């Protein structure tokens with residue numbers, strides 16, 4: 001195992017986090033709640049103690065399943081959830097107002113069946129509520145014992161000015177990053193350094209394309225978000241490029257006797273120092289394979305080969 005303490009906190013977490021988006025049971029094809037629950041149990045048993053979810057994943061279903069799965073093991077887990085995205089009457093919008101943060105927090109606590117959230121993250125900024133007001137509300141919730149620390153998500157260097165006064169306030173920032181998506185690399189490195197945040201990556205397996213099980217004939221059903229054009233990792237030239245990356249991943253995986261997904265995760269762990277890698281998982285085998293990224297290092301020439309093939 002490999003653990004890290006999130007910046008500005010005493011949260012000690014495994015550097016691989018089980019991502020709870022598929023746990024929402026919506027938009028990832030077929031998922032079975034019993035397998036998700038077994039995946040959480042397997043994680044805790046193997047020392048993967050960090051779980052990321054959000055109030056909107058499956059309109060609360062992800063938090064419900066995670067809470068149910070953890071049960072009496074709650075104290076062994078570090079739970080990160082998010083607020084700030086609202087869906088009402090099938091309309092999605094962002095809301096960071098104090099009223100909504102409070103309401104969202106109470107609902108998340110209820111669904112997770114817990115007294116406290118370890119890491120409460122701003123999912124998206126709403127473009128109107130002052131950061132001062134967001135921080136004050138989060139500080140109040142902390143004083144009330146409902147949350148322990150706070151984090152950020154989907155921010156970049158263009159947000160630096162707004163964030164600078166809050167250096168030392170937040171523990172972490174989540175952004176999309178993987179061998180299939182390196183566009184945000186310098187933003188992630190600079191932002192986390194300047195604001196003193198632990199960088200976390202989402203879409204770390206390129207929504208599954210970097211696990212080695214998909215090919216150029218892959219299609220998804222309408223119950224899977226990856227059937228939509230927005231999921232560029234499975235489209236046209238980009239898919240072909242990703243399959244070239246997978247070819248290199250497979251060679252390294254064979255050589256190091258690791259699952260392909262673990263090599264894809266290891267690249268991030270080595271490439272973004274002090275990072276935590278979020279990997280969505282639908283069943284125990286997936287999170288266990290992904291956790292095999294921990295506790296070893298790739299050879300310099302292997303990292304270089306992946307660097308070359310994935311450079312944007």
Ligand SMILES: NC(=O)c1ccc[n+]([C@@H]2O[C@H](COP(=O)([O-])OP(=O)(O)OC[C@H]3O[C@@H](n4cnc5c(N)ncnc54)[C@H](OP(=O)(O)O)[C@@H]3O)[C@@H](O)[C@H]2O)c1
Pocket residue numbers: 018019020021022028029052053123153154174175201202203204205206207208209211213259261278279280281282285286287289290
């Ligand atoms: N802050 C944000 O805005 C934001 C946005 C997105 C996600 N996130 C967080 O980041 C987490 C990770 O991102 P993600 O779930 O979107 O994408 P991801 O981790 O890149 O891909 C997850 C998918 O890959 C497949 N997979 C995972 N492990 C595998 C393995 N070992 N072998 C084969 N297939 C495997 C599974 O789908 P299949 O088996 O169907 O292929 C799984 O659902 C999320 O769960 C969520 O917690 C945050």
